[in-house]
Amino acid sequence: MKKIETLEMINIYKSFQGVRANDNINLKVSSGEILGLLGENGAGKTTLMNILYGIYQPDAGEIRVNGHRISIDSPKASIDHGIGMVHQHFMLIQNHTVIENIALGYARAPMLFPQKKMRQSIVSFSEKFNFNIDPDKKVWQLSAGEQQRVEIIKALVNGAGLLILDEPTSVLTPQETRDFFHVLEKMRKDGQMIILISHKLDEIKKICDRVTVLRKGRVVGHACTEQMDKRSLARMMIGREVIFSFSREKMSRKEKVLDVVDVEVDGDKGYPVVNGISFEVYRNEIFGIAGVAGNGQRELVEAITGLRMVTHGRIRINDIDITNQSPRKIHNTGVSHVPEERIRFGIAPNLFLYENAILKQHHQKKFSRRAFLAYGRIKAHTRQLIKDFQVATPSINIQTKNLSGGNIQKLILGREIADKPDLLVASHPTYGLDVGATEYLRNQLLKRRAEGGAVLLVSEDLDEIFELCDRVAVIFQGKFMGILESDDSRIADIGLMMAGTKDLRTGEGADDSF
Amino acid sequence: MEEILISVVQRTLVAGTPLLLGTVGEIISERSGILNLGVEGVMAVGAVTAFIVTHHTGNPWLGLCAAIIAGMLISMVHAFASVSLQSNQVVSGLALTMLGLGVAGLLGKPYVGKPLAIKINAMPIPILSDIPWVGPVFFNQSPFFYMAVLLAIGTWFLLEHTLLGIRIRSTGENPKATETQGVNVSMVRYLSVITGGGFSAMAGAHLSISYSKSWIEGMTAGRGWIVIALTIFALWNPMRAVVGAFLFGGIFVLQYMLQPLGISPNFLAMLPYMATLLVLLVGGLRDSRRLNAPAMLAEPYRRGDR
Ligand SMILES: Nc1ncnc2c1ncn2[C@@H]1O[C@H](COP(=O)(O)OP(=O)(O)OP(=O)(O)O)[C@@H](O)[C@H]1O
Ligand SMILES: [Mg+2]
Numbered sequence: 001m002k003k004i005e006t007l008e009m010i011n012i013y014k015s016f017q018g019v020r021a022n023d024n025i026n027l028k029v030s031s032g033e034i035l036g037l038l039g040e041n042g043a044g045k046t047t048l049m050n051i052l053y054g055i056y057q058p059d060a061g062e063i064r065v066n067g068h069r070i071s072i073d074s075p076k077a078s079i080d081h082g083i084g085m086v087h088q089h090f091m092l093i094q095n096h097t098v099i100e101n102i103a104l105g106y107a108r109a110p111m112l113f114p115q116k117k118m119r120q121s122i123v124s125f126s127e128k129f130n131f132n133i134d135p136d137k138k139v140w141q142l143s144a145g146e147q148q149r150v151e152i153i154k155a156l157v158n159g160a161g162l163l164i165l166d167e168p169t170s171v172l173t174p175q176e177t178r179d180f181f182h183v184l185e186k187m188r189k190d191g192q193m194i195i196l197i198s199h200k201l202d203e204i205k206k207i208c209d210r211v212t213v214l215r216k217g218r219v220v221g222h223a224c225t226e227q228m229d230k231r232s233l234a235r236m237m238i239g240r241e242v243i244f245s246f247s248r249e250k251m252s253r254k255e256k257v258l259d260v261v262d263v264e265v266d267g268d269k270g271y272p273v274v275n276g277i278s279f280e281v282y283r284n285e286i287f288g289i290a291g292v293a294g295n296g297q298r299e300l301v302e303a304i305t306g307l308r309m310v311t312h313g314r315i316r317i318n319d320i321d322i323t324n325q326s327p328r329k330i331h332n333t334g335v336s337h338v339p340e341e342r343i344r345f346g347i348a349p350n351l352f353l354y355e356n357a358i359l360k361q362h363h364q365k366k367f368s369r370r371a372f373l374a375y376g377r378i379k380a381h382t383r384q385l386i387k388d389f390q391v392a393t394p395s396i397n398i399q400t401k402n403l404s405g406g407n408i409q410k411l412i413l414g415r416e417i418a419d420k421p422d423l424l425v426a427s428h429p430t431y432g433l434d435v436g437a438t439e440y441l442r443n444q445l446l447k448r449r450a451e452g453g454a455v456l457l458v459s460e461d462l463d464e465i466f467e468l469c470d471r472v473a474v475i476f477q478g479k480f481m482g483i484l485e486s487d488d489s490r491i492a493d494i495g496l497m498m499a500g501t502k503d504l505r506t507g508e509g510a511d512d513s514f
Numbered sequence: 515m516e517e518i519l520i521s522v523v524q525r526t527l528v529a530g531t532p533l534l535l536g537t538v539g540e541i542i543s544e545r546s547g548i549l550n551l552g553v554e555g556v557m558a559v560g561a562v563t564a565f566i567v568t569h570h571t572g573n574p575w576l577g578l579c580a581a582i583i584a585g586m587l588i589s590m591v592h593a594f595a596s597v598s599l600q601s602n603q604v605v606s607g608l609a610l611t612m613l614g615l616g617v618a619g620l621l622g623k624p625y626v627g628k629p630l631a632i633k634i635n636a637m638p639i640p641i642l643s644d645i646p647w648v649g650p651v652f653f654n655q656s657p658f659f660y661m662a663v664l665l666a667i668g669t670w671f672l673l674e675h676t677l678l679g680i681r682i683r684s685t686g687e688n689p690k691a692t693e694t695q696g697v698n699v700s701m702v703r704y705l706s707v708i709t710g711g712g713f714s715a716m717a718g719a720h721l722s723i724s725y726s727k728s729w730i731e732g733m734t735a736g737r738g739w740i741v742i743a744l745t746i747f748a749l750w751n752p753m754r755a756v757v758g759a760f761l762f763g764g765i766f767v768l769q770y771m772l773q774p775l776g777i778s779p780n781f782l783a784m785l786p787y788m789a790t791l792l793v794l795l796v797g798g799l800r801d802s803r804r805l806n807a808p809a810m811l812a813e814p815y816r817r818g819d820r
Contacts, residue, residue, distance in 0.1 A: 113675050114677050
């Protein structure tokens with residue numbers, strides 16, 4: 001395998017059932033360079049990278065490595081040319097352990113006893129990024145953030161000459177992202193090249209040398225990141241100004257919606273991962289839970305939405321006890337849920353878009369008559385939904401799996417918010433959304449709050465938490481390290497609390513305690 | 515009494531041998547994600563091929579080799595339909611059963627009622643077979659028995675402790691993710707189905723050149739279907755298949771023993787399927803993930819599908 005010095009994609013076309021996903025795209029990267037690939041949801045970024053990785057064949061166009069035309073007819077061919085990829089939707093085998101997942105694609109994996117022989121190297125490799133994951137856990141036991149770390153390790157172990165990163169940091173914590181970027185910077189110094197897709201413009205600005213911007217399948221511009229600021233990047237991407245900060249007017253607390261009392265929940269391995277958590281969420285309030293993935297927030301959310309057994313304690317919604325009730329009952333009580341893994345838990349990928357638009361709500365009067373679905377009304381509702389939430393799709397009569405990642409997310413959010421729940425439980429709601437859609441979504445959450453809804457927001461994105469939440473709880477190893485008001489001065493130290501420091505005693509003039 | 519017991523256990527192991535061979539083959543195929551309902555047909559082809567070749571050459575080992583090759587070849591039909599054409603695996607598997615049974619009946623017609631002069635006999639293992647009790651039961655068996663057990667253990671080792679095993683299992687769990695890791699999913703599936711066919715054909719050969727030494731149409735007698743049930747009963751684990759195969763083999767023996775007592779053989783023939791349902795029920799109630807069924811079993815895979 002020769003080292004890749006330059007890679008060019010020339011005049012690439014690709015359409016799906018009449019959708020032009022890529023329309024005459026040109027792109028070039030050279031070694032020692034990090035190229036950002038920007039574009040709104042559905043612009044065709046993933047499609048383009050899948051062509052480069054051999055998952056799709058372009059309708060027309062060519063790919064050149066070091067000036068020579070090459071054909072990439074399968075992921076294997078692409079790997080053989082020294083290309084590695086972190087996929088937007090995790091390409092992991094749920095029933096296998098982390099080791100088995102990494103061994104599968106590792107070029108130097110031993111033929112015999114790979115599980116035993118690779119453990120040590122995987123552990124030390126992941127320590128380089130400060131990723132701590134249990135290599136013997138099965139992937140389905142991991143949270144989205146942990147899965148993302150596995151996905152990254154998988155792509156990096158082979159030391160690819162060209163690394164494609166399709167939204168690699170969407171569910172990482174800021175600290176993890178920083179560590180990961182240090183590794184990328186080192187790779188750049190070693191002469192590797194990287195294509196990075198991200199909707200987090202700060203990241204793009206920080207690490208990329210150049211950006212290429214796509215809109216509706218076409219290249220709308222190239223730029224050097226040095227000369228651009230976040231605002232101009234956003235403008236280039238979506239063609240209008242984006243507001244990055246919100247005014248969240250103060251609201252007085254109304255009656256209690258969610259009441260969690262001393263709840264304990266077991267994890268997938270059978271031992272407790274939520275250890276006695278109590279809190280309340282009120283009307284007109286957005287309550288945030290911040291924490292590093294894997295500290296029990298997933299299990300807590302699943303317990304509240306009825307997907308997981310509560311072993312101890314009570315959960316009440318509007319004073320109705322819903323502890324260990326069925327998810328449907330809980331949903332009917334007024335709880336909506338935006339799950340952290342959209343493909344696995346948020347949609348039924350093979351169903352049509354209009355069917356997915358009413359999941360969990362199909363039995364409501366407005367969508368059904370006795371045993372029959374009222375398709376007319378369902379479709380009208382869906383059309384309204386995709387208009388309000390700007391879901392980019394050629395039609396509502398396509399299988400939902402064919403939407404781009406961000407558009408699937410918009411659909412889920414639209415479905416859950418349009419239901420006007422008393423309590424909206426949202427995990428990483430802006431995961432994979434472009435800046436325009438993020439802005440819209442945050443406005444929607446604030447609107448829900450203003451209308452009297454309560455929102456429980458779980459996120460590793462601290463900016464999002466700070467911007468939206470009235471109160472923030474920090475979770476660590478299944479316990480709350482503290483609940484802070486948004487004007488609490490200790491909030492600046494939230495990073496420390498996420499790492500397990502309890503109750504920083506700053507605040508009332510005790511700043512010197514460190 | 516002692517003699518009877520030894521003979522019952524011995525016959526149980528003999529009856530379980532073809533079940534074990536077939537099941538291990540089916541496990542390999544299903545672990546790669548391809549459901550092969552053609553086992554019954556492939557077994558019949560194996561049986562008839564082994565018989566014919568042995569009949570003409572006088573060498574049963576040659577017969578066995580020919581049977582394996584025939585089984586692999588005819589399984590390729592199913593591999594082609596389900597992997598390359600992505601057709602419905604249930605339909606294609608049933609077609610394979612029909613095809614196999616038909617071909618075997620046709621080829622075997624001239625040989626009905628002509629017993630072989632030579633067959634593969636029990637092969638006592640020196641020293642071990644002299645151990646009282648254990649010796650005659652476990653170490654004075656047909657080579658098919660030893661092969662079946664060794665192949666089961668070997669397959670377990672392959673699936674659980676080798677890279678190839680991880681590739682096969684990954685293919686059955688998530689072909690798309692597996693392919694993005696540079697594994698040739700089609701090839702893994704072809705190989706698994708073909709290997710599985712070879713195992714089934716061996717099971718058939720056992721029936722015609724070791725268990726008996728004649729060919730009768732329909733001599734597989736539904737064993738191919740028991741294999742399908744057994745694969746589930748064993749929860750896709752070759753080690754559990756060993757236990758399951760001999761358990762079900764015992765039912766075969768009981769069928770003959772209990773018949774004089776007035777217990778319907780149909781009732782006993784039903785037991786393997788009942789046992790399988792029970793395992794699924796009990797296992798599924800506890801934790802369906804523990805059932806271990808390959809996640810993408812029988813799902814056609816096409817590259818580029820989202
Ligand atoms: N296999 C497919 N079948 C049909 N349509 C597809 C398929 N793959 C992609 N598309 C369509 O192509 C367009 C581009 O999708 P793509 O996933 O490349 O967007 P993206 O830029 O990665 O967006 P996001 O930021 O949301 O991930 C979308 O409109 C999508 O619906
Ligand atoms: Mg994408």
